[in-house]
Amino acid sequence: MLATYLIGLREGLEAGLVVGILVAYLAKLGRRDLLGRLWIGIGLAIAVALGIGALLTWGPYAMTFQAQEILGGVLSIIAVAMVTWMTFWMGTHGAALSKELRSSVDAAIDRSWFALVVLGAVAVGREGIETALFVWANAAGGSDPLFATLGAVLGILTAVVISWGISRGLVRFNLGRFFTWTGLFLIFVAAGVLAYGVGDLQEASVIPGWGTSAYSLVAIVPPGSWYGTVLAGIFNFTPEPTWAQVFAWVAYVAITVPLYLLMLRRRSLARAAAVPPAAAVAPAPAAGAPAAAVPVAPGPGTARTEPAAVDAT
Known part of the structure; x- marks a missing residue:
C-alpha cells in the first residue's frame, strides 16, 4: 500500500503541476473561456486511465493461464520502462516544463478548439496511464489488490489537496x-516489478529457468511474516527468486541508479554554474563620501514582492 500510495502521490503531483501551469497561463492570457476545453481533455485522460485499470483488473480472467502470465510479464516490463523514462524525463526537463507547456498552449490556441482538448x-x-500500469503491476506482484488500489487513490487525493494548496499559496515545500x-x-x-514480470514470463515458458531458485531466504524472511508481507507489497520481494529474476533486478539497479545519480550531479552542477558569482567587496568610501547602498536580505518581517520559483524536478 505504501508503494502505490507514493506512486499515486508522485504521479498526482506531476499531473497537478501540469494542470496548474495550463490553467494559470490561460488565466494570464485572459482566455478563461477556453478552460472548459482544457477540463474536457483532462476528464478524457482520467477516463482512459480508469478504463485501462479496469481492463487490466478484469480483462485477463477470460484468457488462458499462459496468456495471462505473458500479458502480466509484458505489461510489467512496459510499466517499468514508462516509470523509468518519466523519472529521468522529469529530472532533465522539469525546470523547463512551464515554458514548454505555455508554448504548447499558444500553439493549441492558434490551431483549433479541439487542439486544447x-x-x-x-x-x-x-501520468494517468503510467499510474494505472504501475499500480496494477505492483498489485499483481503480491500486494492485496484492494489495499494497492486504495493506496493509489489516497495518494492521488493527497496530491490533489497539495496541488490546490500550492496554487493558493497555502502549501510550500521543496518539490525538487x-x-x-x-x-x-521508485x-x-x-526493479521488483521487473523481476516479477520476468517470473511471469518464466511461468509461461517464454524465458527458461522457472522452478530453479538462485537462493533461498525463507529462513530469514518467511513468506507469512509481517515484514515479508511488507517487502513483498512494496518491492515485490520474493525469498526464492530464480536466476533470471536476480539478474534482471541486479542489472536494472546497477544501470539505473548510477545514471540517476549522475543526472542529479549534472543538474546540481548546472544550477551552480547558473548562479551569478558573489559581488566583490567594494572598498571603503573616502571620508565624507556618501555610503553606498547595501542590499539587505529580507528578514522575517520583510514582505517579498517576487514569488519564489517552484522547482518541479
Missing part, C-alpha cells in the same frame, strides 16, 4: 527534493 488529454493522460527522493525509491520498486 488534446493538449489537456495528453498532458495528464501520460520530493521528486528526487521518490524517484530513487527505481527500487520498479
Whole structure:
C-alpha cells in the first residue's frame, strides 16, 4: 500500500503541476473561456486511465493461464520502462516544463478548439496511464489488490489537496527534493516489478529457468511474516527468486541508479554554474563620501514582492 500510495502521490503531483501551469497561463492570457476545453481533455485522460485499470483488473480472467502470465510479464516490463523514462524525463526537463507547456498552449490556441482538448488529454493522460500500469503491476506482484488500489487513490487525493494548496499559496515545500527522493525509491520498486514480470514470463515458458531458485531466504524472511508481507507489497520481494529474476533486478539497479545519480550531479552542477558569482567587496568610501547602498536580505518581517520559483524536478 505504501508503494502505490507514493506512486499515486508522485504521479498526482506531476499531473497537478501540469494542470496548474495550463490553467494559470490561460488565466494570464485572459482566455478563461477556453478552460472548459482544457477540463474536457483532462476528464478524457482520467477516463482512459480508469478504463485501462479496469481492463487490466478484469480483462485477463477470460484468457488462458499462459496468456495471462505473458500479458502480466509484458505489461510489467512496459510499466517499468514508462516509470523509468518519466523519472529521468522529469529530472532533465522539469525546470523547463512551464515554458514548454505555455508554448504548447499558444500553439493549441492558434490551431483549433479541439487542439486544447488534446493538449489537456495528453498532458495528464501520460501520468494517468503510467499510474494505472504501475499500480496494477505492483498489485499483481503480491500486494492485496484492494489495499494497492486504495493506496493509489489516497495518494492521488493527497496530491490533489497539495496541488490546490500550492496554487493558493497555502502549501510550500521543496518539490525538487520530493521528486528526487521518490524517484530513487521508485527505481527500487520498479526493479521488483521487473523481476516479477520476468517470473511471469518464466511461468509461461517464454524465458527458461522457472522452478530453479538462485537462493533461498525463507529462513530469514518467511513468506507469512509481517515484514515479508511488507517487502513483498512494496518491492515485490520474493525469498526464492530464480536466476533470471536476480539478474534482471541486479542489472536494472546497477544501470539505473548510477545514471540517476549522475543526472542529479549534472543538474546540481548546472544550477551552480547558473548562479551569478558573489559581488566583490567594494572598498571603503573616502571620508565624507556618501555610503553606498547595501542590499539587505529580507528578514522575517520583510514582505517579498517576487514569488519564489517552484522547482518541479
